[in-house]
Amino acid sequence: MAVTMADVTKLRKMTGAGMMDCKNALTEANGDFDQAIKIIREKGQAVAAKRSDRDASEGCVLVKAVDGFGAIIALKCETDFVAKNADFIKLASDILDAAIANKCKTLDEVKTLPLGDVTVAQAVIDRSGITGEKMELDGYMTLEGASIATYNHQHKNFLCTMVLLNKVVEGSVGHDIAMQVAAMSPIAVDEKGVPEAVLAQEKEIAAEKARQEGKPENMIEKIALGRLSKFYKEACLLKQEYVQDAKLTVADYLKTFDKELTVVDFKRFTLRAE
Numbered sequence: 001m002a003v004t005m006a007d008v009t010k011l012r013k014m015t016g017a018g019m020m021d022c023k024n025a026l027t028e029a030n031g032d033f034d035q036a037i038k039i040i041r042e043k044g045q046a047v048a049a050k051r052s053d054r055d056a057s058e059g060c061v062l063v064k065a066v067d068g069f070g071a072i073i074a075l076k077c078e079t080d081f082v083a084k085n086a087d088f089i090k091l092a093s094d095i096l097d098a099a100i101a102n103k104c105k106t107l108d109e110v111k112t113l114p115l116g117d118v119t120v121a122q123a124v125i126d127r128s129g130i131t132g133e134k135m136e137l138d139g140y141m142t143l144e145g146a147s148i149a150t151y152n153h154q155h156k157n158f159l160c161t162m163v164l165l166n167k168v169v170e171g172s173v174g175h176d177i178a179m180q181v182a183a184m185s186p187i188a189v190d191e192k193g194v195p196e197a198v199l200a201q202e203k204e205i206a207a208e209k210a211r212q213e214g215k216p217e218n219m220i221e222k223i224a225l226g227r228l229s230k231f232y233k234e235a236c237l238l239k240q241e242y243v244q245d246a247k248l249t250v251a252d253y254l255k256t257f258d259k260e261l262t263v264v265d266f267k268r269f270t271l272r273a274e
Helices: 005-015 019-028 033-050 086-101 107-111 120-131 173-184 196-212 217-235 250-255
Strands: 058-066 069-077 136-144 148-152 159-165 245-249 263-270
Touching: 005 019, 005 033, 019 033, 033 120, 058 086, 058 136, 058 148, 058 159, 069 086, 069 148, 069 159, 069 263, 086 107, 086 120, 107 120, 107 136, 120 136, 136 159, 136 263, 148 173, 159 173, 173 250, 173 263, 196 217, 245 250
Parallel strands: none
Antiparallel strands: 058 069, 069 136, 148 159, 159 263
16 A cells, blocks of 8 residues: 555654654555554664664763652763754653653663553664664662752753752752762762772772882871872862862851751762763
């Protein structure tokens, strides 16, 4: 049977596939929409398998918080051209909305969620077939609490952060701290949050530097511990210099709003190498 433009348009709205892909699928399926959708999805699976070893280093990172549940997610692809495509960004946004609505704790949970008439995982494969690029979900992070602030750096969808404060406060303080996390990339809220392996490595680096400087061996331990204080000021969010006022630490800045105000946790994800 002849494939009409109305049929092609209808299938495109159903699948998001390109006009030629829709026309070819309908032609192959002899006008059967269910079969045409199956053909388009099989193409996505074939593309995903063929390009599985490709590097998906571009993409769209989004963040959102609703009713005390916040999440960051990255939908990755191969090229900046696809990453900026409106349909690709909408897919990432729809996935994030579904994840938040269901308060998903893990990426595996997100992948099994329904999105339209397929799962999230299948929707990503389908989009891969449409664009011809490898796509994958990555970077799923969550926070739960009454005071979550989010930040999408320059609204360019490549670096997102969110911060959980211990109190609900008026104004932009949460957003300011989320910007701090984006700019200064801390690894922990305070000293207690620094992983033991990282701390041991930094301590060994400081000790080795002291040895190379010819410091007495019986002083190495003390010197190394002293130098860790500089590391803490760079790596711990509350000890960092506040980027908008170097006279204050982040902890000091928070106290200008409330003496008890502090950061409980934060999350940060970027597609860029740092």
